[in-house]
Structures are given as C-alpha cells and as structure tokens.
Amino acid sequence: MDEFELIDQIFHRPEGLSSQVAIGIGDDGAVINVTAGKQAVVVMDTLVADVHFLESQSASSIGHRALAVNLSDIAAMGAVPRWATLSLTLSEVNENWLNGFADGFFELAGRHEVALIGGDTTAGPLAACVTVGGEVETEGVLRRAGAQPGDFVYLSGRIGGAAAALSSAEGYADPVLHRALCWPQPRTELGSALGGIANSAVDVSDGLLADLGHVLNASGGLGADLEADSLPLFESAVALLGRRPALELALGGGDDYELCFTTPKNRHQEVLETGHRLGQELFRIGQITERGGCRILGSELDLDAVSAGYQHAWPRSKA
Amino acid sequence: MDEFELIDQIFHRPEGLSSQVAIGIGDDGAVINVTAGKQAVVVMDTLVADVHFLESQSASSIGHRALAVNLSDIAAMGAVPRWATLSLTLSEVNENWLNGFADGFFELAGRHEVALIGGDTTAGPLAACVTVGGEVETEGVLRRAGAQPGDFVYLSGRIGGAAAALSSAEGYADPVLHRALCWPQPRTELGSALGGIANSAVDVSDGLLADLGHVLNASGGLGADLEADSLPLFESAVALLGRRPALELALGGGDDYELCFTTPKNRHQEVLETGHRLGQELFRIGQITERGGCRILGSELDLDAVSAGYQHAWPRSKA
Numbered sequence: 001m002d003e004f005e006l007i008d009q010i011f012h013r014p015e016g017l018s019s020q021v022a023i024g025i026g027d028d029g030a031v032i033n034v035t036a037g038k039q040a041v042v043v044m045d046t047l048v049a050d051v052h053f054l055e056s057q058s059a060s061s062i063g064h065r066a067l068a069v070n071l072s073d074i075a076a077m078g079a080v081p082r083w084a085t086l087s088l089t090l091s092e093v094n095e096n097w098l099n100g101f102a103d104g105f106f107e108l109a110g111r112h113e114v115a116l117i118g119g120d121t122t123a124g125p126l127a128a129c130v131t132v133g134g135e136v137e138t139e140g141v142l143r144r145a146g147a148q149p150g151d152f153v154y155l156s157g158r159i160g161g162a163a164a165a166l167s168s169a170e171g172y173a174d175p176v177l178h179r180a181l182c183w184p185q186p187r188t189e190l191g192s193a194l195g196g197i198a199n200s201a202v203d204v205s206d207g208l209l210a211d212l213g214h215v216l217n218a219s220g221g222l223g224a225d226l227e228a229d230s231l232p233l234f235e236s237a238v239a240l241l242g243r244r245p246a247l248e249l250a251l252g253g254g255d256d257y258e259l260c261f262t263t264p265k266n267r268h269q270e271v272l273e274t275g276h277r278l279g280q281e282l283f284r285i286g287q288i289t290e291r292g293g294c295r296i297l298g299s300e301l302d303l304d305a306v307s308a309g310y311q312h313a314w315p316r317s318k319a
Numbered sequence: 320m321d322e323f324e325l326i327d328q329i330f331h332r333p334e335g336l337s338s339q340v341a342i343g344i345g346d347d348g349a350v351i352n353v354t355a356g357k358q359a360v361v362v363m364d365t366l367v368a369d370v371h372f373l374e375s376q377s378a379s380s381i382g383h384r385a386l387a388v389n390l391s392d393i394a395a396m397g398a399v400p401r402w403a404t405l406s407l408t409l410s411e412v413n414e415n416w417l418n419g420f421a422d423g424f425f426e427l428a429g430r431h432e433v434a435l436i437g438g439d440t441t442a443g444p445l446a447a448c449v450t451v452g453g454e455v456e457t458e459g460v461l462r463r464a465g466a467q468p469g470d471f472v473y474l475s476g477r478i479g480g481a482a483a484a485l486s487s488a489e490g491y492a493d494p495v496l497h498r499a500l501c502w503p504q505p506r507t508e509l510g511s512a513l514g515g516i517a518n519s520a521v522d523v524s525d526g527l528l529a530d531l532g533h534v535l536n537a538s539g540g541l542g543a544d545l546e547a548d549s550l551p552l553f554e555s556a557v558a559l560l561g562r563r564p565a566l567e568l569a570l571g572g573g574d575d576y577e578l579c580f581t582t583p584k585n586r587h588q589e590v591l592e593t594g595h596r597l598g599q600e601l602f603r604i605g606q607i608t609e610r611g612g613c614r615i616l617g618s619e620l621d622l623d624a625v626s627a628g629y630q631h632a633w634p635r636s637k638a
Binding site for chain 1 (some may be wrong): 342346352355358359360362363365371398404405436437438439443444448457472
C-alpha cells in the first residue's frame with residue numbers, strides 16, 4: 001500500500017455520508033443534492049503549522065480545529081453545515097499522526113452531521129485547508145451588516161481563554177484555558193437558531209474588538225458601549241493573570257470562536273429562551289450606539305493599544 | 320493600508336459576481352442561490368510551491384493554474400463551474416506578484432464565468448488552495464465508473480506536452496510545450512456537453528495510463544486497447560525527444576488536463592459533431608476491452624515501467 005492509498009483509507013469513511021451526498025470521495029469531484037428553497041453557504045479557512053497551531057499539539061486537536069474554525073463561520077452566517085472538503089499538505093506521512101488528525105476531524109464532523117466529500121493530499125509544509133458548505137433559508141442568513149442603534153450585544157460564551165492559554169506556559173497547562181485554545185466548540189446550533197432573531201452576527205476569531213468592529217463598520221459606522229463587568233472572562237485567566245490583563249486578552253485576543261450577535265432590545269426574552277432551549281449560556285455585554293467606536297464602560301483601558309497589541313497574537317507569539 | 324487590506328483590494332472584484340452570488344467576499348461566508356433541479360459539484364485542489372509549480376514561473380501562470388486544475392475536475396464531472404474560493408498562503412506580501420497571480424486567476428475565471436466568493440490569506444510557505452463549485456443535471460453527471468467493453472476511448476487534446484516541458488531546459492523553453500505545462504486549458508464546455516453522451520470521464524492529471532486506469536478500475540476491472548499511432552503527441556515533443564520518449568511521456572507523464580472519456584461506438588458521430596460545434600479537436604485513441612489492463616497496440620513499451628517511472632514526475636523532478 002503506497003502512502004496515498006493509506007491516506008485514502010484513513011479519510012474515506014462512506015458511513016459518514018448523508019443522503020444528501022450523491023457522490024463522495026473517489027471521483028474527480030463530489031456531487032451533492034441541494035434542498036429546494038434554500039441557499040448554499042460556503043466558507044474556507046486554512047491552518048498552517050507554527051502559524052495557526054503548534055506542531056507539538058495533539059494531532060486530534062489540529063484535526064478538530066481545522067474543521068471547527070470553518071463550522072464557526074457557518075454558524076456566524078446562520079447556516080446548518082452539510083459537507084466539508086479537506087486539503088492536507090504533509091511534510092511526512094506518519095500513520096499515527098494521520099489517524100489522530102482524522103479522529104479529531106471526524107469526531108467533530110459526526111457531531112455536526114458534516115460529510116467529508118473530497119479534497120486532496122500533497123507533499124509540502126504541514127497545512128490543512130478546509131472548505132465547508134451549508135444551507136440556510138434566505139430569511140435566516142446572519143450578516144455582519146444589520147445592527148441598529150439600541151440593539152443589545154450578546155456573546156455565546158466566555159472569551160479571552162485561548163489568548164490566556166497562549167500567553168504563558170501556566171496558561172497553556174491550565175485545562176480550561178487549554179481546552180478553549182485547542183478544542184474550540186463551534187456554535188452551529190445557536191447560529192441557525194438565531195436566524196430571524198439576530199440582526200447581525202460574527203464569530204470571535206480575531207478578538208472581540210476587531211470582530212465586533214467588523215459588525216459596526218458593516219452596519220454603517222455604528223458604535224458599541226460594552227460594560228466591563230458584563231464581559232464573560234475565564235475564571236482561570238483572571239486567577240492566573242489578574243483581572244485587567246484577562247480583560248485585555250478578552251477584548252484583543254482571538255481564537256475563542258464564540259458568536260457575537262445583536263438583537264433589538266424587545267427580543268431579549270426570545271434570546272434567553274433560545275439559549276435555554278439549546279443549553280447554551282448567553283451573555284448580554286452591552287448595547288449598540290449611533291456614535292461610532294467602542295467604549296468599555298467601567299474600565300480605563302486604552303482600546304487602541306489593546307487592539308494593536310494583540311493583532312496576530314497567535315501567529316507571532318509562537319512562530 | 321495594511322497587507323491584508325491590500326490583499327482584499329486585489330481579490331475583491333464585485334463586478335465578477337453573477338446574480339447567483341447573493342453574498343460574496345466580506346462576511347463570514349458566502350451565500351449562493353442554487354438552481355432548482357440541479358445537483359452541486361464540489362472539487363478542491365492545492366498547489367504548493369516547488370511541488371506543483373516553480374517559484375520562478377510567472378505569477379499569472381500560477382494563478383491560472385490554481386484555478387485551471389480545479390475547473391478541469393469540474394469538467395470531468397460534466398458540470399458547469401459557478402464559484403470558487405481561494406486560500407493563499409504567502410511567505411511575503413509582494414504587490415507585483417499578487418497582482419500577477421490575480422490577473423491569471425481572474426482572466427480564466429472571467430472566461431468561464433466563475434465568481435470568486437471567498438477564501439483567506441495566511442502567512443506561511445507559498446501555496447494556493449482552491450475549491451470550485453459547479454452545477455449539473457443528475458443525468459449529465461460524468462463518473463469514472465460507467466465504461467463498457469466495446470466503448471471507444473477519446474482524448475480532448477494532445478498529451479505529454481507538460482511532461483516534455485518538464486523533461487529538459489529545451490522543453491521548458493519551447494513555447495508550445497511551455498504553454499501546455501504552465502497554461503493548461505480546462506475543457507469545461509466539452510465536459511458539460513458530454514453529459515448524456517459519454518459513459519465515463521476523467522481528466523488527465525497524473526498521466527493517461529494512471530487516469531484511464533482509474534476509469535477501468537471504477538468500471539469493474541475492464542481493460543483498454545490503445546493504438547500507439549492514434550495517440551495525439553505534441554510535434555515539438557517528438558522533434559525534441561524522439562518518438563518513443565515522447566510516447567512514453569504521453570502515457571506516463573501528467574499535467575496535460577485533457578479529458579479522457581468513453582462512449583458507446585454508435586455515438587461516435589455525435590462525439591465528432593460535439594467537437595465540431597465547440598471547435599474542440601477530439602482524438603479517438605482506442606477501445607475498452609473486457610480483459611483487464613491496458614495494451615498499447617503497435618508499440619513494444621513496458622507499460623509498468625512507463626507508469627512507475629513517471630509517477631509524481633512533476634513534484635520530484637524539480638523539488
């Protein structure tokens with residue numbers, strides 16, 4: 001068996017294919033049945049060794065992450081994920097590593113009913129590129145544009161944990177922070193449930209200030225007043241680093257993959273009920289303002305410094 | 320303007336978007352209108368520097384190739400391409416190089432009415448990963464499986480040119496061979512026209528013996544008798560290398576991206592007319608046999624040696 005047969009064998013899992021997949025891996029392309037009346041959503045994200053993950057990380061957490069960051073984008077669009085393609089570039093063929101990667105990838109894919117339908121493997125510096133396709137009803141699409149002054153701003157979970165794990169060896173060793181960094185949980189159920197409730201949504205991959213900033217810009221140059229005391233920090237991060245640094249990491253650090261979304265005030269109850277129904281803790285963190293720019297009420301942080309300081313924190317800190 | 324704004328500016332070309340694209344670049348994902356009654360086809364291929372292209376190659380030919388190899392897979396499925404996503408991993412941000420890459424990519428995309436709807440850019444060793452989506456009617460899907468004993472075997476163009484360009488400096492300098500290697504032309508019009516006519520199809524990326532072998536295996540272990548004199552070689556390759564080496568490269572070398580397809584004998588006239596209508600030269604090269612394995616009638620080549628000798632010829636020869 002040559003190396004490419006080995007790889008085919010590891011990634012060819014027909015049992016994971018839904019009835020939506022007419023032709024999966026093994027031809028020149030995959031063929032998918034589309035659902036009448038829905039739109040297709042497509043996202044793509046690449047992870048490069050020593051830039052988006054550490055080669056020392058467990059292979060299964062890399063496989064998990066490669067899919068998770070894409071599912072998070074699907075969630076931020078309000079869609080339900082259906083299929084994925086995976087392009088793996090490998091500097092060497094290590095069967096143990098490949099099995100670990102596949103375990104992490106397929107465990108998450110199975111939980112979200114996502115079928116791996118194709119891709120390729122090439123020789124070269126270690127990297128994984130994933131494309132995910134999903135479906136959404138037109139009225140359920142969540143855009144970055146759409147926030148309105150007066151809207152409440154929500155987060156789907158705690159933030160700053162991944163950045164805290166990257167900030168020190170103690171952070172990386174803390175099990176809760178390590179999990180936030182290496183095993184991010186995409187909020188796809190919540191994302192698709194928010195269609196018709198939320199005005200706008202984004203996933204927090206680059207940091208809350210940066211990603212909420214995309215929403216504010218796309219919504220016509222609005223602003224947001226966030227309450228420092230309402231920002232959901234990781235207790236471990238506060239215990240390890242102190243409150244102010246933990247708050248800075250929550251605002252400027254990325255990689256948490258929580259959803260940040262806005263809704264009109266009068267839908268607050270509906271938001272809470274949606275969270276309850278899904279068993280998903282939700283945090284109201286502030287309000288959209290007509291005046292542009294973000295303010296963090298109850299803190300004296302220099303937000304420009306916070307944003308600038310953590311841009312590309314993950315790549316540069318370990319590369 | 321930071322480097323990522325630069326890249327966004329280069330690749331964000333809303334004028335190229337069709338009415339099928341509801342949301343293109345700039346949100347967490349793209350949203351596409353699907354056509355009722357059609358199936359979606361998805362393909363993905365990655366090009367890594369020094370493995371699938373030379374860094375010394377023109378940037379526009381790399382951009383062209385990154386899309387072309389994917390369009391070729393779409394053609395081999397009988398589909399019409401609609402959209403593409405592009406993930407570019409860049410070791411440095413060179414505006415000239417990026418503009419060249421984008422020119423090559425968008426020139427081909429424009430000719431095939433393919434919209435770039437998303438993707439990402441990351442720092443790391445130079446590579447381009449492209450996913451292309453297309454549409455096809457169920458009865459127009461071309462699979463590798465489906466060839467029958469007695470079928471005629473066709474090629475959509477000359478083969479062995481790309482391998483001849485890689486075989487020597489003279490080959491690389493020859494304008495016709497250089498074009499075959501660096502500017503492959505995906506046969507998407509032909510592919511979608513063959514739906515309902517061809518029994519099976521594959522694109523010749525790994526070499527005729529290897530790719531036709533996929534068809535023969537997928538079709539239940541059939542064979543093929545090809546006529547050496549009917550194989551369409553490049554005149555420049557024959558002149559440069561001699562007939563027998565040119566024939567070996569045509570059989571074992573890859574990267575020509577012509578379609579190889581089979582049809583029942585009684586559809587020969589229809590195949591010719593399809594080629595005429597599209598201005599696409601077609602070559603009948605042999606016939607499917609019940610007995611397994613390929614034979615090249617009128618030659619004394621050792622086919623196992625030919626196949627083995629050229630496996631991964633492009634990566635290894637220059638890496």
